[in-house]
Amino acid sequence: MKTIFIRMLARLTRAQGLHVQALLFFALAITAVVFAVGSEPVLLASLMPGIAWAVLLLSALLGLGDVLEPDWADGTLDDMLLSARPLPALMAAKMLAHWLATGLPASIAATLCVGIMVPNTASTLPALFAGYALGSLCFSAIGIMAAALVLGSRRAATLLAVIVMPLCVPPLIFGAGQAASTQMGASPEAALFLLAAFSCASVTLAPFAAAAITRMKVTTP
Amino acid sequence: MGFLLCPAMHTLYKAPMLTTKALTIARGTAILTQDLGCHIDAGDTLLLTGPNGTGKTTFLRTIAGLLTPTSGHIDKTAPSHWIAAQALPPSLETVHDYLAFHAALMNVPYTQPRDVFGIDTVMDTPLYRLSTGWRQRVKLTRLLLCERALWLLDEPSDGLDSSGIAALQNLITAHTLSGGAVVIATHQPHLWPTAKTMAFGGQP
Numbered sequence: 001m002k003t004i005f006i007r008m009l010a011r012l013t014r015a016q017g018l019h020v021q022a023l024l025f026f027a028l029a030i031t032a033v034v035f036a037v038g039s040e041p042v043l044l045a046s047l048m049p050g051i052a053w054a055v056l057l058l059s060a061l062l063g064l065g066d067v068l069e070p071d072w073a074d075g076t077l078d079d080m081l082l083s084a085r086p087l088p089a090l091m092a093a094k095m096l097a098h099w100l101a102t103g104l105p106a107s108i109a110a111t112l113c114v115g116i117m118v119p120n121t122a123s124t125l126p127a128l129f130a131g132y133a134l135g136s137l138c139f140s141a142i143g144i145m146a147a148a149l150v151l152g153s154r155r156a157a158t159l160l161a162v163i164v165m166p167l168c169v170p171p172l173i174f175g176a177g178q179a180a181s182t183q184m185g186a187s188p189e190a191a192l193f194l195l196a197a198f199s200c201a202s203v204t205l206a207p208f209a210a211a212a213i214t215r216m217k218v219t220t221p
Numbered sequence: 222m223g224f225l226l227c228p229a230m231h232t233l234y235k236a237p238m239l240t241t242k243a244l245t246i247a248r249g250t251a252i253l254t255q256d257l258g259c260h261i262d263a264g265d266t267l268l269l270t271g272p273n274g275t276g277k278t279t280f281l282r283t284i285a286g287l288l289t290p291t292s293g294h295i296d297k298t299a300p301s302h303w304i305a306a307q308a309l310p311p312s313l314e315t316v317h318d319y320l321a322f323h324a325a326l327m328n329v330p331y332t333q334p335r336d337v338f339g340i341d342t343v344m345d346t347p348l349y350r351l352s353t354g355w356r357q358r359v360k361l362t363r364l365l366l367c368e369r370a371l372w373l374l375d376e377p378s379d380g381l382d383s384s385g386i387a388a389l390q391n392l393i394t395a396h397t398l399s400g401g402a403v404v405i406a407t408h409q410p411h412l413w414p415t416a417k418t419m420a421f422g423g424q425p
Contacts, residue, residue: 003325007318015313075305078287082303084328219289 004090008097011070018063018101025062026109029055045118049128049179052110056132057168059106060139064160067098068147068214077151081218091214092207095144103136124182131178131192134199138171139164141199141206148213171198235262237298238371238402239284244293246279253279257293259419261402263370266393266413269406271421277406278306278375280421284404285373299370299402304363306375306406309356311349316340316359319348324366334365338388353380361389372396372403378412386412 012018033051037043071077080090111129115121121128146163150156178191237260244257254276261267269277282288284295285303309319324331333344338358348356357380364372372393378386390412393403410418 001325003321003331007314007322007325010314010318011312070310073307074310075307078282078285078303078305079323079326082286083326085326218287 001085001089001093004085005093005097008093009100012063012066012097012101016063016066018066018098019105021062022059022102022106023109025059026055026106026113029058030113041117046183048114048117049183050176052113052132053135053172053175053179056103056106056110056136057139057165057172060102060136060143060168061161061164063098063102064143064147064164065157067094067144068151069156072151077214077218081215087211087215088207091144091148091210092203095140095203095207095210098143099137099140103140104133107132107136118183121182124188127188127192128179128182131175131188131195134192134195135171135175138195138199138202139168141202142167144210145206145213148210148217151214151217171195171202174198235264236400237262237296238265239298239404240296241284242293242296244280244283244295245291246276246283246288247291254421257419261371261404263400263402264397265402266397266416267402267404268410268413268416268418269404269421270408270410270418275422277421281373281375281404281406297371301371301373302364302369303373304360304375304377306379308353308380309348309360311351311356313347313349315345315347316351317344319359320362320366323363327367329367331366334362337365337392338362338385354382354385357381358385358388361392364392370401372401374403374405376407377405378407378409 030051033047033055034044037047068077071080081087083090107129110132111125114128115125143160143164146160146167149163150159153159174191174195178188178195181191182188239259239261241257241259245255246253257280259267269280271277279288281303283290284297285301286297287303314322320334321331333341338361340355340358340362343351343355343359348359351359357377361377377389381389393405393413397403405413405416407413410416
């Protein structure tokens with residue numbers, strides 16, 4: 001399983017440079033927002049945790065087109081279906097590889113952004129990072145299901161966004177709630193626990209859903 | 222059961238490997254292939270021939286278990302290797318990594334396979350540096366990663382030069398002599414002159 005996971009991760013990072021794409025996209029999107037709303041420090045400090053959440057969601061969309069589609073095109077997905085390994089386990093590996101390649105770097109970047117732009121936040125950063133990481137894990141889990149759904153369709157990128165965005169609203173709301181309560185000096189625990197619960201559910205269920213969808217997509221003539 | 226006790230008869234008995242009966246595969250209302258029946262015993266080579274788009278690959282994928290037939294049934298007694306026609310993409314991964322990945326998918330420990338196709342010298346070369354024919358050799362080497370009785374090959378001779386084709390022919394002969402069976406979809410049936418043939422395509 002280790003060989004399989006490393007190959008999936010290498011295909012996303014070394015071959016497609018997804019981690020660099022995610023970081024670059026994050027930096028550019030945040031910069032664009034700063035130029036658009038102006039560099040008023042007080043305003044930025046209050047907006048930044050929420051903006052980082054929105055950009056995190058957008059950056060999770062980045063690699064989704066590359067997670068299953070190349071395997072579908074070159075026949076690797078066939079081999080995965082016929083594999084001696086359970087397909088949900090292979091999908092879980094795909095999901096984790098996508099999160100490690102996009103979600104984790106973007107979460108780190110988001111935490112750094114907030115740390116730099118919002119004064120006196122050092123103590124809340126660990127909780128904030130946990131929130132970003134859990135949230136992006138949800139995005140990857142929902143994303144792998146959506147990637148399976150759009151396999152083989154033209155305009156996959158647009159479809160992906162349309163499918164993923166609504167499903168990602170709950171973790172986005174929990175995450176934004178956590179960020180807001182942190183800013184008001186309240187305890188972020190409640191929102192963080194809701195986020196953790198949502199990511200537990202999506203991470204365990206999504207691989208099975210993605211496997212079922214993929215199997216249906218491939219075996220239907 | 223008397224023949225099992227008689228040694229002479231026993232050597233003549235060939236184990237059935239694959240039987241399909243009245244296999245029909247349809248996409249919506251369009252029938253892709255209809256009423257296909259075939260029977261393969263150990264030691265057989267079956268060629269699927271016919272013009273483009275007549276359902277050879279569809280039939281092979283169905284036997285492999287990748288497509289659900291609309292009606293009819295498949296009786297497969299042995300595990301199979303499926304080698305699709307798609308060429309390997311010229312990716313960054315090395316030949317060794319590619320083969321190790323497929324061994325891991327088959328859940329067998331990876332040991333360097335027998336060097337039937339002469340790829341030992343390129344084991345550490347990334348796939349994008351190899352030509353089409355060499356990538357085809359690498360793809361076919363997957364057959365040697367673990368023993369499986371039934372081989373399902375879609376256009377295996379694509380891109381191979383004469384020495385590659387000779388290696389493929391020898392490999393297939395050795396496999397059938399040792400009790401395996403091979404089904405090949407091909408446009409070059411002359412490469413396997415002694416094989417059984419199943420012709421596709423009454424109408425396109």
